[in-house]
Amino acid sequence: MKSQIESRFRALLIFFSILSLVMVLRIGMLMMDESVIRMKMETEEDYEYMTVEVSSERGNIYDRQGYLLAGNTVSYTIALNLQHANGHGDFIADYIAPIFGLDRETVRASAEIPFEPGVSVEWTLTNYATKEQIEQLEITKNTLNRTYQNKNDKPEDLDAVIYYPNIHRYYPNDELAFNIVGFFPYRNPNSQAAYGIEQYYDDILSAKTISHRFSLDPNVPDRIPDIPNGASIVLTIDRKIQEICEQSVKDAVKINEAKSATVVVANPKTGEVLAMATYPSIDLNQYWESATAFTRDNKFNPAVMQPYEPGSVFKVLTMAIAIDTGAVKPSTIFNDTGVYTVMGTDIMNWDRGAWGPQSMVGCMQHSLNTCMAYITDLVGAEKFYQYLDAFGIGKPTNIELAQEDYYPVAKPGSSMWTQISLSTNSFGQGLMATPIQMVAAISALANDGVIMQPHIVREIRYNGQVEKIVPTEIGRPISAETARTVTEMLATSIEIEASDAQVRNIRIAGKTGTGEIAVEGLGYVLNTTNASFVGWGPADDPQFIAYVWVQEPTHSIWGSEVSAPLFSEIIENIAPYMRLPDDRTRKCLYTDVCPTQEPEEDYYYYYW
Amino acid sequence: MKSKNQSAYRLAPWRKQMKRILTILMGTFIAAGVTMVYLSISERMTDVKLRIQLLQEERADYSRQIADLTTDEGILTAYKAMQQRAEQAGFTDIDFTDEDEFAYVIVDGYTGTGINTEAPVQDAPRIEYVSLVKPEYTQSLQEWLYKRITTGIESYEVSN
Structure with a gap:
């Protein structure tokens, strides 16, 4: 009996052992099965892991005083949970459409999009609802809940309406410094930032x-x-100075019925750009207007993106080259007959007049093209273009603004160059430069012959660290003596001429320019010009350089009548904000002698 | 050869049963103890992870609020807004040519207003994220074993 039980137990043991073995083998086979492995992975994905989206914010942009020019703000995505929304389209549309300013029929149709698990679960109504609209939505929801405290009594509700916070770009100063800041198209975040600082520093600003x-x-x-936020950027511009410049260029465009106007104000000693204003302008919060506001001939930021033939303002560089090479002195006399012939082509003055014997100051004062053609012949083509290279003409300045353009200068040996090019180049025709290139080049005259790297970024702040942009010398095309001599010549020329560019109680050096415009297929057209002015001051110790360009003014075509007064108006208004006292006050502050009246003309030291 | 020896005495059946019961109970207690420790640690770990998630969401919310409030401040101090408030408050533009109204004073050491910072000046680094946690601490035992078995080497991938 006992052995019978034992044998039965043994058989049972064998049976269970085989069963266990079969089960283990089966489990092993299942674990190797591809569909089971996939199912396991899917299950793991669903239940063992959660995909978390971690975001940082786009860096801010500030002016030099710390005022915010570009920041981020919260908006809300409003969506419908289709499972709860289906069948309640009319009710939801009645409440939601007025709150969010949406079309009632669109909301109703959205709510009735059939719910399909894994296919259509949610439907977004808008991505840009405001805090106030969300508060209104919550009040409406609460009111409905209070009205029907017993959930079973509630016929319909707004529980299907859900919202999530988003963060997007916002420009609190609207159009101020729009051309410098550029924009990030927040309604289409997959697009790249465009123009200005936003585009130039997109990689470090980016969220x-x-x-x-x-x-x-x-x-x-x-x-x-942890992802640190994008870097924040502090600009060199001062928003008060920028605002004054923007208001002035806007008025200038309207008064002169011009195509556009641009002004750049910089510190020649550091290369810092204090203002860079242009009109037409756009509100950066409505950045899509840029598609219609700007054209090929009227760019987003002409100061860096639009080379043009500057005209007579270029004579400043020509004269500096001639003085620096020793080809002429301020007292050198040029006898103007009204015509200067080069290779059988007559070069004439702006007024077609003959001005007789003129010193170099007279040449600048009367803006004589013939005189410039004469002195460049004395300098010689090779040296002239070497100097233009040293001034940076025909090369980008590498200022920290996107899409900087430049136009290479045609030089001897190039198929684009002839002997006449040298003469026309001497008075700023036949070559092109952007206002920022002109500012950089001419700043050598305002800074003892030294060109500082033009820059518009003061600091880059990232994750608690600060990179300060240090002023850097990038060239020394002329001697300090030449720079002071030409400055004095131009200051005298402005005074003698009683130019509209004169600034009350601050002696400035400067030059007007009226550049003719070449139209493709037509050549230079009459009565269409670029009116410019470049000026710097105070003449004895320049603290600013300003460049004004009015594109195609219609009431008057002359730089002396359009750009010179604009320069004067701007400098008079911004001088206090640059902490720049007038000449008399400066003398009172920094010397023992304090004049009691306006300075006499002989108060200044002349070189001749 | 089959042993003919027999014990002089045998354990009473109840003692045998008691011994078995105690053995099973001891095994059960040990298993229960290990399970309790495991569950306790798992529970604490889960709690900590949930709190991390909640705090992360809270931090993201604060971060959004800070950005929003910074921009609100920017809107309140926007040039046009300040100009409008100044005009409404009765302020007028200064006549900079009138020395009785406006004067320059030299103040030694004054460099003007603006953003000043004591933060160290360094090159702004590029944004990139690398986990500081070694892979050993981010793998479960099963994952570690699996990788050892399938690749034969330890994985040193940087987690992200």
Whole structure:
């Protein structure tokens, strides 16, 4: 009996052992099965991990005083949970459409989009709802809940309406410094930033978003990564000076019925740009207007993006080259007959007049093209173009603004160059430069012959660290003596001429320019000009350089009548904000002698 | 050869049963103890992870609020807004040519207003993220074993 039981137990043991073996083998086979492995992975994905989106914010942009020019603000995405919304389209549309300013029929149709798990679960109504609209939505929801406190009595509700916060770009000063800041198209975040600082520094300003698989398994340690916000950028511009310049160029465009106007104000000693204004302008919060506001001939930021033939303002450089090479002195006399012939082509003055014997000051005062053609012949083509290279003409300045353009200068040996080019180049025709290139080049005259790197960024702040932009010398095309001599010549010329560019109680040096415009297929057209003025001061110790360009003014075509008064108006208004006292006050502050009246003309030291 | 020896005495059946019960109970207690420790640690770990997630969301919310408030401040101090408030408050533009109204004074050491910072000046680094946690601490035992078995080497991937 006992052995019978034992044998039965043994058989049972064998049976269970075989069963266990079969089960283990089966489990092993299942674990190797591809569909099972996939199912396991899908299950893991659904239940063991959670994908977390971690985002940082786009960096801010400030002016030099710390006022915000570009920041971020919160808006809300409004969506419908279709599972709850289906069948309540009319009710939801009645409440939601007025709150968010949406079309009632669109909301109703959205709410009735059939719910399909995994296919259509949610439907976004808008991505840009404001805080106030969300508050209104919450009040409406609460009111409905209070009205029907018993959930079963509630016929319909707004529980299907859900919202999520988003962060997007915002420009609190609207159009102020629009051309410098550029824009980030927040309504289309997949697009790149456009123009200005936004585009130039897009890589370091950018917000970052990463998807992180966060393990829900308590045995797996994990951490959600920290992403620092994008770098913040502090500009060199002063918004008060910028605003004054913007108002002035806007008025100038309207008064002169011009195509556009641009002004650049910089510190020649550091290369810092204090203002860079242009009109037409756009509100950066409505950046899409840029598509219609700007054209090929009227760019977003002409100061860096639009080379043009500057005309007679270029004579400043020609004269500096001639003085620096020793080809002429301020007292050198040129006898103007009204015509200067080069290779059988007559070069004439702006008024077609003959001005007789003129010193170099007279040449600048009367803006004689013939005189410039004469002195460049004395300098010689090779040296002239070497100097233009040293001044940076025909090369980008590398200012920190996107899409900087430049136009290479045709030089001897190039098929584009003839002997006449040298003469026309001497008075700023036949070559092109942007206002920022002209500012950089002419700043050598305002800074003892030294060109500082033009820059518009003062600091870059990132994750608690600050990179300060240090003023850098990039060239020394002329001697300090030449710079002072030409400055004095131009200051005298402005005074003698009683130019409209004169600034009350600040002695400035400067030059007007009226550049003719070449039209493709037509050549230079009459009565269409670029009116410019470049000036710097105070003449004895320049603290600013300003360049004014009015494109195609119609009431008057002359730089002396359009750009010179604009320069004067701007400098008079911005001088206090540059902490620049007038000449008499400066003398009172910094010397023992304090004149009691306006300075006499002989108060200044002349070189001749 | 089959042993003919027999014990002089045998354990009473109840003692045998007691011994078995105690053995099973001891095994059960040990298993229960290990399970309790495991569950306790798992529970704490889960709690910590949930709190991290909640705090992360809270931080993201604060971060958004800070950005929003910074921009609100920017809107309130926008040039046009300040100009409008100044005009409404009765302020007028200064006549800079009138020395009774406006004067320059030299103040030694004054460099003007603006953003000043004591932060160290360094090159702004590029944005990139690398986990500081070694892979050993981000893998479960199963994952570690699996990788050892399938690749034969330890994985040193940087997690992200």
